[in-house]
Amino acid sequence: MSSAPVEIEKLPKGNSLTKDAWRRLRRDKFAMFCLSIVLGYALVAVLTRLGLVAGTWSEQVGKSYSPPSAGSWHLWFGTDIFGRSVILKTIYGAYVSMTVGLLASLIAVPVGVVLGAAAGYYGGKIDDIITWLYTTISNIDPTLFILSLAFVLGKGMNSMCIALGSSAWVGICRLIRGEFLKHKEREYVQAAKSLGASDARRIFIHILPNVSHLVIINFSFLFISAIKTEVILSYLGLGVQGIPSWGTMIDEAKLELARGVWWQLAAATLAMFVVVLSLNIVGDALRDALDPKLK
Amino acid sequence: MMNYIIRRLLYTIPILIGITLITFFFFNVVGGDPVSIMLGKHANAQMIADMRHEMGFDRPLIWQYFDFLKQIVTFDFGRSYASKQLISKMILDGAPVSLCYTLPAFVIAMLISISLSLLVAFWRGGWFDKITVIICVAGLSVPSLAYILFGQYWFAYKWGMFPISGFQPGFPEMISYIALPVIITVVLSIGGELRFYRTVMLDEIHQDYIRTARSKGLSERVVMFKHVLKNAMIPIITNVVIEIPFLVTGSILLENFFGIPGLGNQIVEAINTSDFPVIKAQTIIFSLLYCVFNLLTDILYSLVDPRVSLK
Amino acid sequence: MENTKPVLEVKNLRTAFRTEGGELIAVDDVSFSVMPGQTVGIVGESGCGKSVTSLSIMGLIPNPPGRVIGGEILFKGRNLVPLSQRELRSIRGNELSMIFQEPMTSLNPVFTIGNQIMESIILHQKLSKKDARLRAIEMLRLVGIPAPDKRIDDYPHQLSGGMRQRVMIAMALSCNPSVLIADEPTTALDVTIQAQILELIKSLRQKLNMAVVLITHDLGVVAETCDYVVVMYAGKVVEEGTAEDIFYRPSHPYTKGLLNSIPSHNGKSKGTRLETIPGLVPNLLKLPKGCRFQDRCTRKQDRCATAEPSLESVGAGHKASCFFPYKEGGV
16 A cells, blocks of 8 residues: 555565564564563473472371461462362473473474474375375364374373374464465575575575464464363363372362352463463564464 | 355365374374273283273274274264163263353353454444453363363352252253353353454454545444445454354363263263274364365365455 | 646645655645546656655555655545545545456456446445446446456456456546546556556546546657646656647656657657666655756756756746756757
């Protein structure tokens, strides 16, 4: 429409796309705040993994179902039926959720990117087969898909991650395929081709960096679905076994609520709400920063 | 037009085959030995062998696959392992129950979110838009279980406005039972829906032809309700039709909490009792349904969008 | 032509956009006037503010982020700037209409072209649906669409780009406007179609006695159609004059540069390299002190970096904003 402002935006020279995006993102103070929250959760997860925090979650710190109290920070969110600290369980739950999100992404992102790139770049038979595969999977209700897979794989964290990863690659694959279809015809790729760049070089060195922002944007939304799925699977008894997670805490809260014990539910819900909200906002901000066209 | 539909139908066939293959792969190959899971730890070898024979797991995989296809075509999935009921009957009984609350909730949520999205697009960038977006994102970030638990606790248990759980078929009796599930479903879905419709409307508003419409001197109301809405109908219809299969299956968590005997609840029970045949049947039926509705969406699409029918 | 009053007069128009980098003045102190029946060309590189000028006249600047922050737009003596959207709507598409650069996307894909043309006829001329349809068919015939009584029920995607631009023209002219603003009407079209569309606009202008404001970056288009030319650079008018002045006696180095960068047909410049204007359009947020064109100018002197030249007369009805303009007739 008005060509002037668009022209101007392109002008500041010496700024790479990533730098530019980072500059835009940094200006969004609220998104930066949310990003630090997400990083905080990640840090807590790492520390938990190393056994530095919440390692003592299974120890009794008070009477059964003692309500939240201001004393020791272990009791800020009260205790559960066995007198264990709810706040420590919540922290441990953060570790579980972050791990599920990370492992599921580690499956979904490489599979989605490689298949999507191959389908979009090579076209033909390869494209037909990959498109067929992801169309088929996207025709199965994701909840039922994950449920059935988690069910047949058996309970526990690993099967949860595999189930989630096997369902989540579809979206990434579709996205990457579409971008590769567009980019392989662009001048810069044609130029690389005329200079004798190999297929692999064109895929990984030339095109991939230009579409990788989509993966980053998707990453935050992948984490959200991982966290939400963990809750549902744990509620159905298909989730983690023997360790606390937000899902199992909410599941326990179902029976506790009628007795007036609300703190376990509140702690898990609050922990989830804060991280999911932050991920949502970071994801939106990333999308705006990395791909202003999409706004 | 007819050509398009036929082509689209042919395109669906490999997808249908793919769905049966994947489901079969899950349950008969990855699932390894469902029989031992179903019978539990205390089963002896003889019991397992009998069961395997009864369920056909001792036959070659290819035959098992053909059996599965036969089940789908004849809509005869055998009996539930836990309740010994005919699975086809369970599904036919459960689906209408789920629809009792999902359908009204869906219609209400759709009407609210489409009207709100038009208002938001009308006042885009203003405080109404901003507040709506913030509420949507915040609402989406609350776990769905929390909505269900809090709703049930306060509205049903504490304030006694609705029965805590249960379901009664028949028209006036049902209302008090479905009211709370309907409200919760609306609240659960409205954030995502509204966000989606808002994006659709804003996409439209920035199109060149909307500027043309304005340049003709049309009022903002005509621009919104005629030019924007008719174009937005294309993604809206896609979104609406594709959600119908989800209405049939209902919500797993909601039905379990409120004791509504729909398909969602059946799944929970099937998982609790390791009822393989039920889960498998539901997975395949839902996927086929989804596939059919996908097809339907595309056909509807071609009716709404004059550009499609020509290709 | 001399004694009549201008039908459209833009005085000191300033339009600004809020951007991330601060307030950007896309159109800065632009003035020109259009006589009834006259064709005025606004020429410049992309980003010089010519499209923003036309959208400002139409009251179609997307607000936010943009808005007209100063000046007057007199249409038949009435200032459009302070008018409400409601008042503007009765003028827009009626006495003042516009066609756009992208015929492929400027028509609504889900309505028939007849529906879209009739829409403005019914709105402004208060005709019945039946009469509006007849009028729409008449308009389609006028813009040279074959079998208009059949084509009227076509959807935009069934027409070619050139045909769609004809439909856009039919739509814009359906209420007999006094001024038609054509924003790059031929840029997106094939060269042969371009000539046809320009010819159509030219003949319709005579037939309907309307004024045309033709916005383009293509000097060839201007030479063929315009009576009067306004050259814009970085949001400002740098030169204006009759088409003859601009083409045969350009004063501003920018205009001269633009003209030199067109290949000539007469073979005079055979064997010589086509000239280009070095450098880029300046960032409107970081304008240099002094003349906006200085960094690209071949005649730059010290004074150009300290003071900004204003639009001064360099001949009868011929103005340029340069301290060291090319003299009329000379070098």
